Amino acid sequence: MTATLSPDPISDLRQLLQFPFMVNALEAGTIVAILAAVVGWFVVLRRQTFASHTLSLMAFPGATGAALAGLPAALGYYVACTAAALVISRGGRSAGRTYGGETATIGTVQTVGLAAGFLFLSLNQAVLGGGESLLFGTFLGVTPTQVLVLAGVAALTIAALAAIGRPLLFATVEPTVAQASGVPVAWLDAGFLLILALAIAATSQITGVLLVFALLVAPPACAQQITLRPIAGLLLSVVFALLIAWLGLAFAYFSIYPVGFYATSLAFGLYVVLRAGLSLKRRRN
């Protein structure tokens, strides 16, 4: 890309929006940022980062399996993520297991998925072609159809989350009390994992498997450093995610280096600055 940055921000913006692929990327980035930030707020509250990392890696067997079966890759993403979410929720915390036992299950699901993906790849006689875009995203190759599908999935997922939001919050913060007052905690756990699987399958098609965290975990983690109030926290998390996605895309456009690097650096920088700032403030009080 031979884009040059001029001192005038308005003309820069106009230059950015001049190409359809950039518009598609920005639209997809916006949808994915909102979806990831909302679902991620619950992920961070529930300390399920390892589970979400594992679900995001399921894109690999999903994509290679779909290629082997001759199906569209997106379908493979959704199927593999959902299947993994079901397995994890079976061996999950509701079964009265320890944290260590739960992570052993998640870790095993993760490598089994990866091993299966590697097997599909070798059965397909393919080299790891496009493997890097699978792992690190194809932000700049998004089609208008993909944007539409993404918007549909995002609307569905956020609606489902809104429907179970209040009991889920209760079950997360006070699982024992929730159980005693008749909230179906185990069902909510499984339901949330399924929502998470859908959100991650959608996000990782755009950001790539390994970089989902820049939008899913970092923005809500930053928001929860500032406030623990649900509505304010969710809004703040969406704002952070949008900033990371937009700035990451813009930086990548004006340089030769990939979006993933800028997005994760912005996310990590924000997290470190906020954490350091807040611990300084606490020390002063």
Place this chain on the structure above:
Amino acid sequence: MFAYEFVRNAYLAGTFIALACGTIGWFVVLRGQVFAGDALSHVAFVGAIGAAVVGVDERVGLFVLTLALAGTMGALGRRAQADDVAIGTAFAWVLGVGVLLLAILATSSGGASGVTTANTLFGSIYALSAGASVSAAAIALAATLFVLAVTRPLLLSTLDAELAVVRGVPVRALGLAFLAALAIITSESTQAVGALLLLGLIAAPAGAAASLTARPLLGVALSGAIAVGAMWGGLALSYAIGSLPPSSAIIGLAAAAYAICSVTARLRHHARR
């Protein structure tokens, strides 16, 4: 099949790597540090690419980066156990740096990056040279012996940190040393099993052993035995079936062992009730 040198090399390195992963993995699962191990194994991949960009030996990058991450994670948390949100955010960034290095590598050397990526992500145990397999075995054996030597204080500091402090166990230093041992075994096995699949050898045998017995020493021994068994079986399977990659076969067997053990444990639990 042992007439071939590459098979003997794979078995030599594989046995000791599996033994180390199994024994260390039992403690990793007990301490709830599977995610930390996972982060280390992904970061190992970035280390390998970084070494390729700078032009030094792959192992230098692997060891430097994983040890640095282990130190950071240890320093961040109490009891040398970092919070999983912090791990997630930090290692996402390291992966982001990996993307940058990959882009630099792709523009500078053209084409070679794909092979490096595939090898560090999924390993190539049948491609180990005699020298590489001997040094892998030696490093893995050293890591195993270290963990076995500190088994008692490590157990105490994991299960009851306050009591351990009272008894004079250096809990923090021990936690750091444990993470360092994990980092070393991660970087060493990356070349054989691959960064992405290594976690299976750490988590699955340990999970299987933990569902069979709660007794520590028996658990460690079982975990090591299951890992070695999966390694031997997986290598033989992939030797027999040409299109089956060794990493997939090894992980498949380890996971099958875990699935069988946890299902039988659950059934027994129900029957007792």
